Amino acid sequence: MTKTLEELEAAASLVYRHLTPTAQIRWPLLGERTGCEVWVKHENHTPIGSFKVRGGLVALDELRRRRPDLTGIASATRGNHGQSLAFAARVHGLRATVVVPHGNSREKNAAMRALGAELIEHGRDFEEALESCGTLAEERGLELLESFDPALARGVATAGLELLRAAPDLDTVYVPLGLGSGICGMMLAREALGLRTDIVGVVAAEAPTYALSFERGEPVATKSSATFADGIAVREPHPEALERIRGGVERIVSVAEREIADAVRHYYTDTHNLAEGAGAAALAALLRERDRMAGRKVGLMLTGGNIDRDAYREILAGGVPRTTTGIPDSPAGPPGITRTSR
Numbered sequence: 001m002t003k004t005l006e007e008l009e010a011a012a013s014l015v016y017r018h019l020t021p022t023a024q025i026r027w028p029l030l031g032e033r034t035g036c037e038v039w040v041k042h043e044n045h046t047p048i049g050s051f052k053v054r055g056g057l058v059a060l061d062e063l064r065r066r067r068p069d070l071t072g073i074a075s076a077t078r079g080n081h082g083q084s085l086a087f088a089a090r091v092h093g094l095r096a097t098v099v100v101p102h103g104n105s106r107e108k109n110a111a112m113r114a115l116g117a118e119l120i121e122h123g124r125d126f127e128e129a130l131e132s133c134g135t136l137a138e139e140r141g142l143e144l145l146e147s148f149d150p151a152l153a154r155g156v157a158t159a160g161l162e163l164l165r166a167a168p169d170l171d172t173v174y175v176p177l178g179l180g181s182g183i184c185g186m187m188l189a190r191e192a193l194g195l196r197t198d199i200v201g202v203v204a205a206e207a208p209t210y211a212l213s214f215e216r217g218e219p220v221a222t223k224s225s226a227t228f229a230d231g232i233a234v235r236e237p238h239p240e241a242l243e244r245i246r247g248g249v250e251r252i253v254s255v256a257e258r259e260i261a262d263a264v265r266h267y268y269t270d271t272h273n274l275a276e277g278a279g280a281a282a283l284a285a286l287l288r289e290r291d292r293m294a295g296r297k298v299g300l301m302l303t304g305g306n307i308d309r310d311a312y313r314e315i316l317a318g319g320v321p322r323t324t325t326g327i328p329d330s331p332a333g334p335p336g337i338t339r340t341s342r
Contacts, residue, residue, distance in 0.1 A: 005192035012158040029270035037297040044305030048083040056084030058155030074137040075145040076130035078230040079108025086115035099133040103325040148179040148238040160189030173299035174282035177201040180241025187248040201252040202285040228321040231278025253285040261320040274305035
């Protein structure tokens with residue numbers, strides 16, 4: 001057993017104390033739609049409806065061992081990362097403070113509060129929320145946890161381990177790309193199992209920072225991340241994640257808002273599963289590359305199903321939701337900080 005596999009097995013043992021492995025299912029209607037054999041990894045079926053829960057459990061376990069006197073953590077999020085940390089903080093008896101931008105998903109905000117997190121609204125997008133969170137953590141003496149961290153990647157790699165063990169002959173796996181824990185986790189799983197599976201990252205065309213950075217070989221920030229797929233709405237790549245991605249990802253595909261919305265709808269019609277925008281991005285990318293992937297065996301990471309009801313209703317009616325964050329000079333919310341009690 002390789003060192004990487006040993007590490008991932010240890011992470012999986014920890015994760016499985018709190019959740020069971022999720023399913024990977026071959027869906028015939030998706031196969032007809034895409035022209036290839038499609039296996040969907042259903043991370044929309046975890047206790048928080050997202051793959052992120054795995055990373056939070058592993059990261060906080062590691063942090064608690066390193067700092068047994070720790071009383072609380074803080075992090076910026078668009079929702080799923082915050083739910084993950086709130087879930088894990090409750091396991092460890094810690095306080096969780098999360099900072100979200102104004103106009104963030106109401107239903108994700110409600111879920112974080114229900115898990116016991118203190119929720120603070122600040123800024124117009126994730127990056128502005130992150131900047132505020134660093135100051136807040138220092139003022140309160142909290143441990144700041146970023147949305148990308150090696151421990152988070154090891155945790156979410158357990159999902160990749162499950163998928164690639166169940167279907168080791170996949171030609172390609174498509175993975176939505178936010179800050180990078182999910183795709184870096186998939187690379188860890190591939191390495192641990194000694195496979196040659198191609199890994200393709202997927203970004204929103206309205207939030208292309210990783211696609212631009214991958215192409216140019218250096219970090220490229222963007223002025224906006226105006227996509228309704230909030231899990232991949234970032235303006236700046238994480239340097240460590242970018243380095244790993246450049247060394248192990250086959251390519252990065254950009255998909256339009258209409259394509260993401262169509263993919264959310266296809267998941268409903270073809271599988272009767274709920275997919276949020278970021279969760280559906282992998283299917284959108286496969287459909288964009290349908291001719292290229294014809295006849296192959298492909299994996300899709302359905303990373304989450306936490307989509308607000310109003311947005312989902314609009315998509316099912318054939319529309320495309322408009323984002324209320326990630327836009328320069330957006331009227332999404334007032335300046336300054338808004339605190340919301342637990």
